[in-house]
Amino acid sequence: MRKYAPNKFRSLTVAARCLALMLFFCKPALAALDIEITRGVVRTIPIAIAPFDVSNPNGPNDMARIIANDLNHSGQFQVMPQNRLPQQPHDADAISSDLWKTLGLDDLVIGRAVPTGSGQTKVDMTLLDLFHSTQSTPTILMQRSYTVANSQTRALAHHISDVIYEKLTGEKGVFSTRLAYVTVQPMPNNPRHKLYSLMVADVDGHNAKPLLTSTQPIMSPDWSPDGGSIAYVSFETKLPQIFTSDVATGRRRLISSFAGINGAPAFSPDGRSLAVALSMGRTNPNIYTIDLGSGRLTQLTNDAAINTEPSWAPDGQSLLFTSDRGGAPQIYRIDLGSLQAQRITYIGAYNASAAYLPGSSTKISLLHRDDRGFNIAIYDLQSGTMQTLTQGGSIESPSPAPNGRMIVYSTNVGGRRMLGMVSSNGQVNIRLPEVSGDAQAPAWSPYKG
Amino acid sequence: MQARFKQSFGYSFFFHIVLAIIFFVSLSDSLITIPPASSAKEVQNNKEIVNAVAISEDDLSKEIRTQQAADNAVKAKAANEARQLAAAKAQALAQIQQAKQEQAAIAVKQQADAKKAADQLAQLQAQQKQAAQQLAQTQAQTAAAKKTADAAAAQKAADAKRQALQQAQKASATANNNVQTQNEINRYVGLITQAIQAQWTQLPGAAQQKLATTMIIRLAADGTVLQVQNVGSSGNPALDRLALTAVYKASPLPVPADPSLFASFRELKVKFSDT
Amino acid sequence: MKASLKWAMMLLIAVALAACSSKSDDKNTTSVVGGDQATSAGVGSNPDFDDSMDARMAKILGIEKNTVYFDFDRDVIKADYVPLLQTNADYLKKHPKARILIAGNADPRGSREYNIGLGQRRADVVRQRLSMMGVAANQMRTVSYGSEKPAVSGNDDYAYSQDRRGDITYDNAG
Numbered sequence: 001m002r003k004y005a006p007n008k009f010r011s012l013t014v015a016a017r018c019l020a021l022m023l024f025f026c027k028p029a030l031a032a033l034d035i036e037i038t039r040g041v042v043r044t045i046p047i048a049i050a051p052f053d054v055s056n057p058n059g060p061n062d063m064a065r066i067i068a069n070d071l072n073h074s075g076q077f078q079v080m081p082q083n084r085l086p087q088q089p090h091d092a093d094a095i096s097s098d099l100w101k102t103l104g105l106d107d108l109v110i111g112r113a114v115p116t117g118s119g120q121t122k123v124d125m126t127l128l129d130l131f132h133s134t135q136s137t138p139t140i141l142m143q144r145s146y147t148v149a150n151s152q153t154r155a156l157a158h159h160i161s162d163v164i165y166e167k168l169t170g171e172k173g174v175f176s177t178r179l180a181y182v183t184v185q186p187m188p189n190n191p192r193h194k195l196y197s198l199m200v201a202d203v204d205g206h207n208a209k210p211l212l213t214s215t216q217p218i219m220s221p222d223w224s225p226d227g228g229s230i231a232y233v234s235f236e237t238k239l240p241q242i243f244t245s246d247v248a249t250g251r252r253r254l255i256s257s258f259a260g261i262n263g264a265p266a267f268s269p270d271g272r273s274l275a276v277a278l279s280m281g282r283t284n285p286n287i288y289t290i291d292l293g294s295g296r297l298t299q300l301t302n303d304a305a306i307n308t309e310p311s312w313a314p315d316g317q318s319l320l321f322t323s324d325r326g327g328a329p330q331i332y333r334i335d336l337g338s339l340q341a342q343r344i345t346y347i348g349a350y351n352a353s354a355a356y357l358p359g360s361s362t363k364i365s366l367l368h369r370d371d372r373g374f375n376i377a378i379y380d381l382q383s384g385t386m387q388t389l390t391q392g393g394s395i396e397s398p399s400p401a402p403n404g405r406m407i408v409y410s411t412n413v414g415g416r417r418m419l420g421m422v423s424s425n426g427q428v429n430i431r432l433p434e435v436s437g438d439a440q441a442p443a444w445s446p447y448k449g
Numbered sequence: 450m451q452a453r454f455k456q457s458f459g460y461s462f463f464f465h466i467v468l469a470i471i472f473f474v475s476l477s478d479s480l481i482t483i484p485p486a487s488s489a490k491e492v493q494n495n496k497e498i499v500n501a502v503a504i505s506e507d508d509l510s511k512e513i514r515t516q517q518a519a520d521n522a523v524k525a526k527a528a529n530e531a532r533q534l535a536a537a538k539a540q541a542l543a544q545i546q547q548a549k550q551e552q553a554a555i556a557v558k559q560q561a562d563a564k565k566a567a568d569q570l571a572q573l574q575a576q577q578k579q580a581a582q583q584l585a586q587t588q589a590q591t592a593a594a595k596k597t598a599d600a601a602a603a604q605k606a607a608d609a610k611r612q613a614l615q616q617a618q619k620a621s622a623t624a625n626n627n628v629q630t631q632n633e634i635n636r637y638v639g640l641i642t643q644a645i646q647a648q649w650t651q652l653p654g655a656a657q658q659k660l661a662t663t664m665i666i667r668l669a670a671d672g673t674v675l676q677v678q679n680v681g682s683s684g685n686p687a688l689d690r691l692a693l694t695a696v697y698k699a700s701p702l703p704v705p706a707d708p709s710l711f712a713s714f715r716e717l718k719v720k721f722s723d724t
Numbered sequence: 725m726k727a728s729l730k731w732a733m734m735l736l737i738a739v740a741l742a743a744c745s746s747k748s749d750d751k752n753t754t755s756v757v758g759g760d761q762a763t764s765a766g767v768g769s770n771p772d773f774d775d776s777m778d779a780r781m782a783k784i785l786g787i788e789k790n791t792v793y794f795d796f797d798r799d800v801i802k803a804d805y806v807p808l809l810q811t812n813a814d815y816l817k818k819h820p821k822a823r824i825l826i827a828g829n830a831d832p833r834g835s836r837e838y839n840i841g842l843g844q845r846r847a848d849v850v851r852q853r854l855s856m857m858g859v860a861a862n863q864m865r866t867v868s869y870g871s872e873k874p875a876v877s878g879n880d881d882y883a884y885s886q887d888r889r890g891d892i893t894y895d896n897a898g
Contacts (some may be wrong), residue, residue: 032665032718033634035642039723040651040691106650106694129690131697134674169652170687194873217872219836238825239867240840261844261868264837277837283848285841306841322838329838352835367835374834394879396835412832412879441836 042425044078045168046104047071050088052111052123063113063123063157069204070161070175073430075406075423077165080105097130097138105130108138109164113153122147125160127167142167158202174401177203178445179408180211180221180230181419185437187215195437198232200247203401203444205419205432211245212252220441224267227448231255231265231274242276244292255292261285266310266319275300275310275319287321287334300334301341311355320344320364322352331366331379345379347386353397354379357424359404365424367396376409376422389426399444400424408432410440633705634713640703641717649695651723652688661722662689664696668714672701681720692721781894785811792850792890796831799845801853809850812892813857816864819898825865826850827891831884832871843868850890865895 049071052063064082071077080103089095090112100108111125123146132139144163148156158175165173180200187193196218201208212218216235223230224244231244242256242265256262260279267274273292277285286307287300301307305325312319318335325332326343331354334341345351350369357363357378368377368386373393379386394412401407406421406428413431417438422429432439652660663681666674677696682689696719704714782790790812792805801809816822828847830839847866854864875886 032716033638033713034718034720035638035645036720036722037642037646037649039646040649040695040721041647042651045650045691106698129694131694132690134676134697134700168687168690170685217869219840219870219872235867235869235872239865260866261840263840277840279844283844285844306838308837308841309835322835324838324841329835350834352838369834394833415877415879 042427044076045106046078047107047109048080048085048105049109050085051082052113054090054112054114063111063153066154066157067109067161070158071165073204073421074165075428076169092126092128092138092140095128095138097136101130107168116147119150120147121150121153123156127164171403172447174403175203177402177447179203179442180223181442182218182440183435183437211247211250220264221443222265222267223443223445225269225271225446227446231267233263255290264308264310266312268312269314269316275312277308277310287319300339309353314356314361320354344381355400357400357404358402365398365400365407367398376407378424387426389422390429397441399442401444402447408442408444410442630710633710637703637705637714644699644702645695645719648698649721650691652691659723660685660688661720662692663718663720664692666696666717666719668702668704668717670711672704674700674702777894781897785815787811790892793885794846794888799849801849809853810857813854813859816859820860821896822898823863823895825867825893825895828866828868829873829887829889830871831887832874836870839870840868843870846890
């Protein structure tokens with residue numbers, strides 16, 4: 001044994017050296033260097049939309065302008081102004097990525113809109129990714145081709161905005177949705193009297209049409225979940241009543257005309273009932289539900305305080321509402337099974353107009369008063385934090401978009417009420433095109449509206 | 450002769466098994482996620498321990514304890530979340546485990562005396578066999594170290610840490626070089642992280658969904674991104690795409706000019722996670 | 725006063741046109757984005773009855789403006805307005821067929837629906853005071869317009885003070 005020992009140990013040493021060598025040199029080659037990046041920068045995606053219109057590329061109705069406006073208003077994109085584009089390409093093979101990359105763009109949309117002569121327009125659209133590879137030709141992410149009536153190119157532009165938005169953010173866009181709101185104008189022949197109109201418009205404020213016009217106030221429009229009808233309060237008899245109007249036909253239905261306050265209609269998520277605020281001839285309103293099929297009335301709250309602005313939880317099992325039972329308006333939640341109400345908000349002396357932010361079961365948008373006045377805020381039920389999104393101070397009627405990314409509201413600008421939108425992270429705040437008179441009480445439609 | 454071969458073959462076979470086990474363990478170590486806030490520091494601490502271990506086992510255990518005491522004192526002071534404690538524990542485990550393995554390897558390499566090498570290997574074998582016991586033991590050590598750390602003042606902990614570092618530096622010039630190398634690597638890891646992060650647009654809603662995507666990036670010597678491969682999709686193509694865009698937009702990435710250092714940067718595994 | 729002098733009700737026209745609504749999809753073929761439409765015919769002009777009625781009653785009652793103003797966030801009737809309410813009460817007691825509408829209003833700040841609640845409180849305190857003065861319950865109706873009918877346009881404290889009010893108007897002078 002002893003005789004063989006040196007050899008035995010020699011082979012052992014060789015093996016040990018191998019082991020050591022492997023450990024020192026092979027390990028780095030096997031495992032890539034690990035890097036973990038935990039948070040991106042909250043910012044908008046830089047994108048450019050080249051003109052679609054071949055004959056009149058700078059026309060105001062160019063689809064590229066509508067798409068650019070949509071994406072800018074989404075809060076998720078920063079669209080490069082058209083006058084800064086280095087070229088106006090219509091075809092992908094004419095594009096050098098490097099030229100566009102230096103502008104800091106991630107993506108580029110090109111397209112072509114050509115009238116076919118029979119009252120129709122053929123539209124091609126290509127979405128290009130400038131940073132998808134090391135090559136200097138951009139990568140085609142999406143290509144679409146449409147033929148539509150000339151009158152529908154604006155609607156098609158919104159649709160193209162939707163598909164671009166969904167491709168690049170993974171979420172549905174809201175550019176084909178609509179807004180309902182109330183306009184107030186002085187009567188032409190008697191400025192002391194006002195004309196109130198319930199309007200429905202594209203989400204960019206264009207294509208506005210009246211659904212109802214009255215010489216007495218109209219309030220609180222709310223869309224049915226299928227987007228087919230709108231509930232609202234009308235004072236056309238001088239007293240408040242709740243109606244629904246079919247959006248397509250304008251057909252009306254009287255829902256509630258009880259003594260005193262009939263207010264704040266809110267469709268349930270299944271569309272079968274309406275939550276409302278009724279005072280039933282007394283001073284203070286309470287929350288009720290009205291079954292739209294049977295007309296059956298169910299009282300949910302019963303106390304001597306203002307109880308209003310019911311807003312359904314996504315599951316339809318509970319409601320948020322505004323109540324000053326604690327002395328000042330705050331948000332409460334009532335469970336439909338137990339009818340137990342519990343206070344939700346404790347930050348600030350005034351919280352109202354609450355609604356669950358779509359896509360989140362823990363965040364609600366609301367009207368929040370702080371030392372800067374009345375502003376839109378997001379309250380997080382989980383963390384108990386209040387994030388104020390606006391700074392205008394005379395803001396009201398927040399209504400979140402169906403994807404929860406933007407919130408439309410009404411604000412006072414130089415003595416007139418206008419509509420504005422703020423992104424739910426507070427980063428983007430825009431104003432919708434002016435209307436004559438005041439624009440107030442906006443309600444964002446669901447996706448199919 | 451045949452008997453000798455048999456014997457040699459037997460040893461060789463045995464060492465290959467050992468080798469395989471060590472590789473498996475060391476690979477799995479590298480997969481343990483290091484909290485981003487302190488990752489660079491952790492790596493450095495890890496290396497310090499390794500260097501100290503290379504000198505003597507006494508120093509090793511001493512330094513591990515002092516090091517942990519220092520480390521944990523800082524942590525205990527900084528945060529109190531259970532999650533962080535658990536993470537610290539896992540790291541400590543990983544550190545000790547890796548340190549012991551590498552210590553064994555270095556020891557083997559440095560042994561001129563074959564008998565001693567055999568003893569060391571036997572010891573190593575025993576260590577491998579008693580892995581489960583060691584885990585429990587190291588956990589206990591970690592807990593003990595934590596208790597000590599809690600009691601210790603921050604200044605005292607810092608002193609201990611400095612002492613440990615000096616010890617390690619005194620011990621070996623090689624170890625010293627390794628520390629510098631590791632520091633340099635850490636520096637560039639930080640620079641690369643910053644460069645990519647600055648280009649990464651956070652997807653709305655991704656934070657709520659806790660999505661993560663992992664890319665393997667191959668780099669040219671000047672840091673230019675040659676190839677990006679998605680090896681762990683988040684399931685959300687838009688998030689994956691924004692991560693890819695960030696990598697390409699950050700190209701060329703900052704990399705060390707020294708070829709021996711760059712070797713570590715030829716291939717990067719980058720995990721993007723919205724927290 | 726005759727029934728012919730009753731309030732002229734507003735005209736309300738909701739003429740709507742149905743429009744086609746076809747779903748758009750992501751196929752590479754023709755895709756039409758649906759657009760519902762609703763249009764309205766014009767609304768007839770409103771004769772100026774409100775003012776003449778207010779003017780007549782103001783003359784009869786010997787008052788300038790039949791309005792009670794409230795302090796911020798309050799629904800307490802100030803002593804200044806007690807004589808005005810007494811004048812109305814005396815008239816209503818003398819004319820049992822007279823009918824009034826008490827409209828409560830709020831300034832435009834905050835939630836519109838919550839302001840409806842505030843306006844109702846103001847309308848009801850006016851009614852209660854008139855009731856205490858002996859006016860029959862069936863002679864009075866209340867309504868809240870909340871912040872829907874601001875008295876003056878403006879966003880300052882003066883405008884707000886004009887908005888926080890209870891307006892008494894006569895449906896029937898008896």
